[in-house]
Amino acid sequence: MKVIKELAGLARYNAVLEIRALTFSWIDVWMIGLFLEQRFVGIYQTAWQISSAVLMVGKSVTSVSFPHLSGWASENKWYKIKENIKKSYLIYYWFLFLHLLEAF
DSSP states (O other): OHHHHHHHHHHHHHHHHHHHHHHHHHHHHHHHHHHSOHHHHHHHHHHHHHHHHHHHHHHHHHHHHHHHHHHHHHTTOHHHHHHHHHHHHHHHHHHHHHHHHHHO
């Protein structure tokens, strides 16, 4: 029973943070809908979905690459860092290109 009370207490704080995150993530859509026509909300949502997918790829590549880059930097293997960064850009731009094609 004690564990359930502790979990309920933690869930309460998590629920507040989740409501806050949802509010901040949708306030822009609400403002656009308030001042502009409905079609602009749809355009904005589409643009946001495309850009968030592209940003997710960039964050993924960064989080995977960073430990390797750090290790190579400590070993003074700068040529490996340069090669990896070129590959990372290639992956990122490939996904950007695919998402732009998907948009049209």
